[in-house]
Every structure is written in C-alpha cells, then in structure tokens.
Amino acid sequence: MSGFHNASSSVPRCRSRSTNLRERGNILYRQVLEGGFCTAIRITKLEHARRLYQNALVLSLTAEEKASCHKNLGMLEWFHCKFELTHLLEGTLSDTLSIKDLSVCKVHLVEAVKSLSDALKHGAQCKSRIWIDHLENILRSIIEWAAEQSALVSICRSTFLQCVINTFEICDLPTNTRLLAYRKYLDVLLQEALRERLQNGRINHNVRQSLLQDCLEMTRKAFSCSAKGSDLDDEGRSLLDEIQGIHDSVSVEMCICDAMQAVALGDKCVSEVSKDGCCNDREKIKDALDHYRQALLLTREKDVESEAMAVSRLGKVYSGVLGSPDEGYRYHSQAVQLATRVMSPSVEMADWYKYSLDEVNAYHEKARPDRMGRPNKESRASRALQENVAALDKAAERGVKDLLKHVYQEHTHPDPKRNAIWRFESNASVKASLKRAILHYHPDSNVVYGDVWKKLCEEISKRLNRHYAVFKGC
Structure with missing residues (x-):
C-alpha cells in the first residue's frame, strides 16, 4: 500500500x-x-x-x-x-x-x-x-x-455610474464598495447641479431641482445600504460621514434653488409693473415683496450670497418702485454688508451687488449736505482709506503671502490676540493663515473699533476672501 x-x-x-x-x-x-x-x-x-x-x-x-x-x-x-x-x-x-x-x-x-x-x-x-x-x-x-x-x-447624470449603481443594487456586494459607488455618484450629481447654478441668468431650475432630488434619493439608498449591512469598519464610517456631508450640502442647495425660483417670480412681478408704467399696482408689488421675503427666509444662515441677493431685491423695490429711499437704503446697505462677508469674483461682478453698492453710495452722497460741519475730517478719512486700499491692491497683486504680511504689519489689529504669526510652509498652512486672517478682520467682529476701522476691515476682507477662494480646493 x-x-x-x-x-x-x-x-x-x-x-x-x-x-x-x-x-x-x-x-x-x-x-x-x-x-x-x-x-x-x-x-x-x-x-x-x-x-x-x-x-x-x-x-x-x-x-x-x-x-x-x-x-x-x-x-x-x-x-x-x-x-x-x-x-x-x-x-x-x-x-x-x-x-x-x-x-x-x-x-x-x-x-x-x-x-x-x-x-x-x-x-x-x-x-x-x-x-x-x-x-x-x-x-x-x-x-x-x-x-x-x-x-x-x-452626458447628464453620468450614465456609466448609473449602470454601476443599478447593477450593485441587484448584486450581493460588500457594503463599503456600494457606499463608495454612492459617494462617487453623489459627487457627480452635485457638481452638475452646481454648474447649473453658476450659469448666471440662464439657470434651468427644473433641471437643477431634478438633479438635487436625485442626490437626495441616492443618499437615502446609501443610508439604507449601511443600515442593512453589518457593523461598519473605519472606511465605511468615513464614507458614510462624507455622504452625510453631501446630503447636508444638497439640502442647502435645495433651499437656494427654491429661493432662486422665488426671486425669479418676484422679478417677473416687478417687470410687469415696470412694463405697465404704473407703480400703483399694489397687488403685484406686494407679490414681488412676498417672493423676495420667501427667498430671504429660505437662505438665511444657509447661503449668504443668495440671502444678500434677496435683500438687494427688496431694496430695489423700495427705492426704485415705491420711491422710499430711506427704506431702500436700509436693505441695500444690508445687502452690501452680507456680500462683504463672502466677497468673491462672482459676487463682485453680480448686477445686484453693483446696484446695491451704487444705491448706498448715492444715498451717502445725497446726505452729505446734512453733514457740512465735518467736511475736512471726513475727506481726510476718505483719502486715507483710498490710500490704504491702493496699498492693499498692490500687495494682493504680488500674491497671497505679501498680502498677509502687509495686512498684519501695516494694519496691526487693535486686539493683540488677533495679531497672529502667519505660516507659509505649504498650501495648507497658507490656507490656514488666510482663514485666520479672515476671522480676525471680519467687519462684523470689528464694529467696536469705530466706523473707519470697520470700513478698512471690509476692504481687507474682500481681498482676503478672493485669495481664499483659490485655496478652497487645496
């Protein structure tokens, strides 16, 4: 054997x-x-x-x-x-x-x-x-x-990813692999929706809303997938956290989308009033104000840029249609302040921002005769601000590092705790220094130091935010 x-x-x-x-x-x-x-x-x-x-x-x-x-x-x-x-x-x-x-x-x-x-x-x-x-x-x-x-x-909605997602749903695959597919597909859908938003003046709200609805449906499927699976490991939990973050962003974008539709309806009412050449159509004017206020409520504390646009529209109705300059100034001034918080090239070039800024400047210019007792002091402050802004622009043109050095050296903050030491070892450290500077010089947190300093902080914030927009993806 x-x-x-x-x-x-x-x-x-x-x-x-x-x-x-x-x-x-x-x-x-x-x-x-x-x-x-x-x-x-x-x-x-x-x-x-x-x-x-x-x-x-x-x-x-x-x-x-x-x-x-x-x-x-x-x-x-x-x-x-x-x-x-x-x-x-x-x-x-x-x-x-x-x-x-x-x-x-x-x-x-x-x-x-x-x-x-x-x-x-x-x-x-x-x-x-x-x-x-x-x-x-x-x-x-x-x-x-x-x-x-x-x-x-x-092709809209990434047809290949759709195929993968649909096939995954009928196959018995690891939870992490399915979550990765959902996360990737959500990225694609959200980016498509954001591109629709950026097409200024030619936004297809129905398409954008449909994309966002698809995003919400995908997040629901992802949450259901994770609930049915076994206990998630570190990778699975990380993917689920990312999907939750996308879900939160989509919810905000849905509010913005609804707000922009409300703004479009308000614009239509204002256009009809202007076309008729009659400002006595109180119903249409009231409808316009209601639409703009709805847009304001939808975006408040969610998206500052859209909130500022809605406020600007309210100011336009009061100053341009109802002939109430004081009430119009109040809204336009608020719109400019909100815009300063998120100042970016898209905001700076927006028609609503330019309109509100012109209205604020015109209101100040018209009110100047009432302050004839302080012309020399104001003109000196104005000239000083213009010189400081010109110097800021020169530093900004040389790059983000020169801008940060210029701000902290030439405009030392009244609060010693806000005079930080900047770091330039990497893109991440530059980004962190920019973010810290934006917090230090934010106009809303500098009101107690007087109007002159607050106006200077507004100009500093504009230039810091422009550079920060470049580093957002880093």
Whole structure:
C-alpha cells in the first residue's frame, strides 16, 4: 500500500475540462491586451474568449472553478466596455455621445459587474483573502473609471455610474464598495447641479431641482445600504460621514434653488409693473415683496450670497418702485454688508451687488449736505482709506503671502490676540493663515473699533476672501 501511494502521488493530477477551456480563453484574451491586431480581429478574439469562458463555467464542478470563470468573464466584459468606448470616441469629432451610442458599452459594463459579483460570492467559499481583496479592488477601479467618464463623455447624470449603481443594487456586494459607488455618484450629481447654478441668468431650475432630488434619493439608498449591512469598519464610517456631508450640502442647495425660483417670480412681478408704467399696482408689488421675503427666509444662515441677493431685491423695490429711499437704503446697505462677508469674483461682478453698492453710495452722497460741519475730517478719512486700499491692491497683486504680511504689519489689529504669526510652509498652512486672517478682520467682529476701522476691515476682507477662494480646493 505504501509503495502504491508513493507512485500515485508523483503523477500530476489531470486538469479539468473547465480549466482547459479557461486557459484557452486566457491565451486569446492576452493576445487582445497585447494589441497588434485590427479592431475587427480583436473583437472576434474577445468573442471567442467569451464563449470559451462561458463553456468553462457550464462545465465547472467546484466553487473555485466557478469563481475563476466568473472573474475571467468580468475582466473581459470590462475590457470590452472600455474598448468599445475608445472606438466610439475615435470615430466622432466631439466628446459628446448620446445615450443610444453608449448602449453596447453599458451592456458590457453591467455584465462585468454581475460576473465579478458572482466571482466574489463563489470565491468566498474557497479563495484566499488576497484573491478576494484583489477582486474588490477591481470593483473599486470600475467605480473610479465610471466616475472619470462623466468628464470625458458629456452626458447628464453620468450614465456609466448609473449602470454601476443599478447593477450593485441587484448584486450581493460588500457594503463599503456600494457606499463608495454612492459617494462617487453623489459627487457627480452635485457638481452638475452646481454648474447649473453658476450659469448666471440662464439657470434651468427644473433641471437643477431634478438633479438635487436625485442626490437626495441616492443618499437615502446609501443610508439604507449601511443600515442593512453589518457593523461598519473605519472606511465605511468615513464614507458614510462624507455622504452625510453631501446630503447636508444638497439640502442647502435645495433651499437656494427654491429661493432662486422665488426671486425669479418676484422679478417677473416687478417687470410687469415696470412694463405697465404704473407703480400703483399694489397687488403685484406686494407679490414681488412676498417672493423676495420667501427667498430671504429660505437662505438665511444657509447661503449668504443668495440671502444678500434677496435683500438687494427688496431694496430695489423700495427705492426704485415705491420711491422710499430711506427704506431702500436700509436693505441695500444690508445687502452690501452680507456680500462683504463672502466677497468673491462672482459676487463682485453680480448686477445686484453693483446696484446695491451704487444705491448706498448715492444715498451717502445725497446726505452729505446734512453733514457740512465735518467736511475736512471726513475727506481726510476718505483719502486715507483710498490710500490704504491702493496699498492693499498692490500687495494682493504680488500674491497671497505679501498680502498677509502687509495686512498684519501695516494694519496691526487693535486686539493683540488677533495679531497672529502667519505660516507659509505649504498650501495648507497658507490656507490656514488666510482663514485666520479672515476671522480676525471680519467687519462684523470689528464694529467696536469705530466706523473707519470697520470700513478698512471690509476692504481687507474682500481681498482676503478672493485669495481664499483659490485655496478652497487645496
């Protein structure tokens, strides 16, 4: 018995028919990856390899064989999807493709995700942890690739990510992988909604609101996914925190969207009053004020820029339609103060901000004769402010570091605790120094030091905020 056992152990075990078919498919697949063939031949080889993998799957007798066949099929389908997309883009004069053009790519992508999911399911019974981790990383790579295509293929709502999300929902996949897909898709949807907002004067509120509604639906699915899964690890909790942050941002954007629709309705009422040439249409004027106040309530303490716009609109009605300059000045002055808190190029160039600023300046100019007892003092203060602003602009032109040095050296804060030491070792430290300076010189926290100092802080804040906008993404 002992001799027979030794003899049989030296003979290699015969490979199964499934393994032989898979290896034949691997040879064809590697040939396609290496290139050197025309498109038609590469597609023929891919189809032949696919048939071999499918036959190998049918003949699989063990979970290990099934897992390997599903993995091979998944990798082939993903490659075929990318291959078809490259071929489509090479054959068009632009990066814009229709959803119909991408139908074949989507089919391959769905099959790739399904096959890799099945590979994970069968591999959990017999494969090593390294093999499982490698497969999960492949699925993550598919998510990353699908997200990148949203910039490459100009189709609303990232059709490839939609495919991945929809397929994930019918497959049994790890919670972290699903949360990553939701997070990536939420990023794409929110960015599309924000781009709609930035198209000044041509905002399609219905499209933007639809995108935001989709975001809220995705966050609900993500929260449901995490609730059904097992206890989350550190990565899962981090992803869930990021999704919660996106959910909060979407909620704010929904308020802004509703507010902008209210502003548009108010503008329509004002336009109709102006077109009729009659300022006695109290109902329309009242409707306009109601719409603007609704916009103000929706954005208060949520988005300062939109809040400032609504306040500016109220001032315009009072000063331009109702002929109440004092009431109009109160709103325009408030709008300018709010705008100063978030001063950015988009705010500075906005028509509503320019209008409110002109109205405030005109009101001050008109009121000047009432203060004839202090002309010399005011003119000196005005000249000093202009000189300080000119010096600030020169420092700002030289860069953020020179601006920070200039502010702290030339305009030392009355409160010694606010005279911080700036740091420039990295972008992160520059960003932190800018943020600290914005807090130190914020106009609202400098009221107690007098009007002259507050006005100077307003000018300093404008320039600090412009530079800070550049560092927000760092």
